[in-house]
Amino acid sequence: MRLAELSERSGVSTATIKYYLREGLLPPGRRIGATTADYDDTHLRRLRLVRTLIQVGGVPVAKAREVLRHVDDESLGRTIRAGAALWALPRLPEPEAEDDAVVTARAEVDRLLEELGWSTARELAPLSPDHRSLVVAVASLIRLGYRWDARLLAPYARLMHQVAVHDLDNMEEYPSEAERVEAAVASAVLFEPVLKAMHRLAQEEESARRYGLS
Amino acid sequence: MRLAELSERSGVSTATIKYYLREGLLPPGRRIGATTADYDDTHLRRLRLVRTLIQVGGVPVAKAREVLRHVDDESLGRTIRAGAALWALPRLPEPEAEDDAVVTARAEVDRLLEELGWSTARELAPLSPDHRSLVVAVASLIRLGYRWDARLLAPYARLMHQVAVHDLDNMEEYPSEAERVEAAVASAVLFEPVLKAMHRLAQEEESARRYGLS
DNA sequence: TTTCCTTGGAGAGCGCCACTATCTCATCAG
DNA sequence: CTGATGAGATAGTGGCGCTCTCCAAGGAAA
Numbered sequence: 001m002r003l004a005e006l007s008e009r010s011g012v013s014t015a016t017i018k019y020y021l022r023e024g025l026l027p028p029g030r031r032i033g034a035t036t037a038d039y040d041d042t043h044l045r046r047l048r049l050v051r052t053l054i055q056v057g058g059v060p061v062a063k064a065r066e067v068l069r070h071v072d073d074e075s076l077g078r079t080i081r082a083g084a085a086l087w088a089l090p091r092l093p094e095p096e097a098e099d100d101a102v103v104t105a106r107a108e109v110d111r112l113l114e115e116l117g118w119s120t121a122r123e124l125a126p127l128s129p130d131h132r133s134l135v136v137a138v139a140s141l142i143r144l145g146y147r148w149d150a151r152l153l154a155p156y157a158r159l160m161h162q163v164a165v166h167d168l169d170n171m172e173e174y175p176s177e178a179e180r181v182e183a184a185v186a187s188a189v190l191f192e193p194v195l196k197a198m199h200r201l202a203q204e205e206e207s208a209r210r211y212g213l214s
Numbered sequence: 215m216r217l218a219e220l221s222e223r224s225g226v227s228t229a230t231i232k233y234y235l236r237e238g239l240l241p242p243g244r245r246i247g248a249t250t251a252d253y254d255d256t257h258l259r260r261l262r263l264v265r266t267l268i269q270v271g272g273v274p275v276a277k278a279r280e281v282l283r284h285v286d287d288e289s290l291g292r293t294i295r296a297g298a299a300l301w302a303l304p305r306l307p308e309p310e311a312e313d314d315a316v317v318t319a320r321a322e323v324d325r326l327l328e329e330l331g332w333s334t335a336r337e338l339a340p341l342s343p344d345h346r347s348l349v350v351a352v353a354s355l356i357r358l359g360y361r362w363d364a365r366l367l368a369p370y371a372r373l374m375h376q377v378a379v380h381d382l383d384n385m386e387e388y389p390s391e392a393e394r395v396e397a398a399v400a401s402a403v404l405f406e407p408v409l410k411a412m413h414r415l416a417q418e419e420e421s422a423r424r425y426g427l428s
Numbered sequence: 429t430t431t432c433c434t435t436g437g438a439g440a441g442c443g444c445c446a447c448t449a450t451c452t453c454a455t456c457a458g
Numbered sequence: 459c460t461g462a463t464g465a466g467a468t469a470g471t472g473g474c475g476c477t478c479t480c481c482a483a484g485g486a487a488a
Contacts, residue, residue, distance in 0.1 A: 002433080002434090002435075003434095003435070003436075004435085011310065011311075012435075012474090015476075015477050015478075016475085016476065018359075018437075018438090019435095019475080019476060019477080021436090021437090022437085022438080028436095029436095031436095033435090033484070033485085034435095034436090034483060034484065035434080035436060035482085035483050035484045035485080036435060036436080036484075036485085037435085037436070040319070044325075045358075045359075048357060048358055048378055049219040049358065052354050052357075052358060054475085055307065056306060056350070056351065056354050057410045058272075060474075060475090061474075061475070061476095062474095063415070064342065064367075079421060079422075079425050079427065080426070083239075083418070086414065086417075086421070091411075092270060092407055093269065094275055094472095095230040096225070097225075100290050101455095102367060104308075105285075108369055113415075118415065118416075118419045118440090119477080120418060120419050120422035120423070120427070121415045121418060121419050124418065126421060128418065129413070130411045130415045130418065131411075131415065133407060133410070133411040134406075134407075134408060134411035134412065134415065136270070137270065137404055137408045138408065139405040140266050140270050141400070141404050141408075143262060144262055144263065144266060144400055144404075145259075146400065146401075148357060150405065151471080152384065153408075153412075155376075156377060156380065156408070156409065156412060157412045157415075157416065159373045159376055159377055160409060160412040160413045160415075160416045161416040161419070161420065162369075163370060163413055163416065164413060164416035164417040164419070164420045164421075165371055166369055166370065167349060167417060167419055167420075168417070168421060168424065168460095170366065172259055181444045183360065184273050186355070186358055186360065187360075188254070188414065188417075190351055190354055190355050190358075190415075192406075192415075193306055193347060193348075193350075193351040194227070194351045194352065194367075194370070195370065195374060195410075197305075197344045197345075197347040197348035197351060198348065198367075198370060198371045198374040199374045199377060199378065199403065199405070199406070199409070200300065200344040201327075201332065201342070201344045201345065201371075201374075201383070202332075202371070202374045202375040202377065202378035203300075203337060203381060204297070204338065204342065204344065205332045205334050205335045205375070205378070206333060206375065206378045206379055206381075206382055207296075207297075207382060208293075208334035209334070211292070211293050212293070213293065213334070216464075217463095217464070217465080218463080220466085227447090229448050229449075230446085230447065230448080230449075231467080232466080232467095233446080233447060233448080235465095235466095236466085236467085244473060245465095247454095247464090248453075248454060248455065248464095248465090249453090249454050249455045249456080249463080249464045249466095249483090250455080250456090250463090250464060250465080251464085251465075256461095267444085274445075274446090275445075275446070275447095276445095348455080350454085
């Protein structure tokens, strides 16, 4: 199919598609003439993934390119490939300074991981952007005066572990390697809005049950 | 305290504080002279909340102003006040068109709520931005070819309900009304990064347990 | 063949947004 | 008196996701 058709089928303007091509988010079409290129379903699929990353996931274009580079890197094994792609997703900004809140937060997070027995997470702690994010978020809570210690955090973490078990069970359904890596990225990005929305709906529901709607 | 001290204690530049004052995110200080105003701990506390909303929560300035307006609205009862503040938080953009994916997603979400017995969420569905967000996110999943139906979503929703129960238990610890409303907002905004980070750490952990680190 | 529309490609521009720099003028401390 | 500091207002900056405009070369319709 040509650019115009790709645009029509995806609902993305040709100008934007050209932009994505330029930015390397979408591989170029197969050239079939000096002024024409041919796009296929893989382009359509990739375009939808790109739009999802950017519009739903709020992933900046530069980060999306990095993520997709890992997704396409066939030289890597499955776990590493998915891991690299996920680690390239954007997170909270670094803590500006190693202040008291950050130090306390780090200690609590470390204690939490120990209590949970998440040995891999503990080993990877210095490297993992997720570990850092967690520390930053907990530090913010502390700075606002909410005292969240490992004991309070642990039940949430255990619930998230259950969620992760579901995730991986679902992921294993997909037959090909590439689909599983893509599914890992898509679920990481799309699952957050889903969980977020469910979380707030659950809060509304539970709050209405406890206190009514007044 | 004066502006300079507020700036120093919060780590936010005086220029930025002036900007927040102008934008109405921070109430003006008590004027104690033609060229001086006095700020107190409530300003410091509010400033930290504003920074958290903007930097950690990624809430745009205009939205933050709206949220805070509800937080400060003493004419409302507790549930409505917290609800209004939470509903003012930003979400996924509206679906561009009511296409097949959106229709299917809406049906699945409605079925999910019924299956869960979340009657309040069902009543509020047409109004709730969270319901809409959930539909948009599920529609994206569908558009990407992942068939998530109510049966698959339900376990996640039940887990989120357990999380919400914890949230409200924790919230009840706070003595004053204002603190509880603020805590509701702060936990909605800060809890998402916490859950997100925990979710990804849990995925890494579980994935390493299943497949090793190779 | 001629005419006109479309294509790929590339640069510049736009609109939004969160600041940030600068300026003015009034104070107030030493 | 003087120099620093404060409040207030305006204009500017930098990043980002597009979007506009132009161009030369095809390719299709008459």
